[in-house]
Amino acid sequence: QVQLVESGGGLVQAGGSLRLxxxxxxxxxxxxTMGWFRQVPGxxxxxxxxxxxxxxxxxxxxxxxxxxFIISRDNAKNTMYLQMNSLKxxxxxxYCCAARRGRIIIMDRNAYNYWGQxxxxxxxx
Numbered sequence: 001q002v003q004l005v006e007s008g009g010g011l012v013q014a015g016g017s018l019r020l021x022x023x024x025x026x027x028x029x030x031x032x033t034m035g036w037f038r039q040v041p042g043x044x045x046x047x048x049x050x051x052x053x054x055x056x057x058x059x060x061x062x063x064x065x066x067x068x069f070i071i072s073r074d075n076a077k078n079t080m081y082l083q084m085n086s087l088k089x090x091x092x093x094x095y096c097c098a099a100r101r102g103r104i105i106i107m108d109r110n111a112y113n114y115w116g117q118x119x120x121x122x123x124x125x
Contacts, residue, residue, distance in 0.1 A: 012123055014123055020036070035050040036080075037095070045109050047062055048065055049082060065084075069082060092123050095121050096118040097116045
């Protein structure tokens with residue numbers, strides 16, 4: 001089992017940057033494919049980015065964040081990151097990290113077994 005805790009959210013002006021972290025407990029972190037999702041009230045949770053368990057596959061990004069966000073992981077630290085650049089007001093949401101067993105990166109939120117509580121990101125115009 002994996003427990004996930006996000007950090008790094010906050011308030012930033014449009015065009016600014018934030019770096020989110022997702023700290024995982026458990027000795028098997030390196031065997032999980034990881035993802036970042038985001039959600040705003042009244043909308044479904046949407047996929048943002050995903051990274052394979054070993055990082056050997058190319059990361060996958062939602063079109064809305066491609067070329068602005070970078071996902072990475074450090075298995076030695078049991079931590080995943082999301083570097084968010086050129087932030088826009090539309091990026092405002094609660095960002096959650098998630099984990100799933102398996103090597104393949106899947107954009108479907110229902111494929112993920114474990115979730116963090118989320119961290120709020122607010123981008124002002």
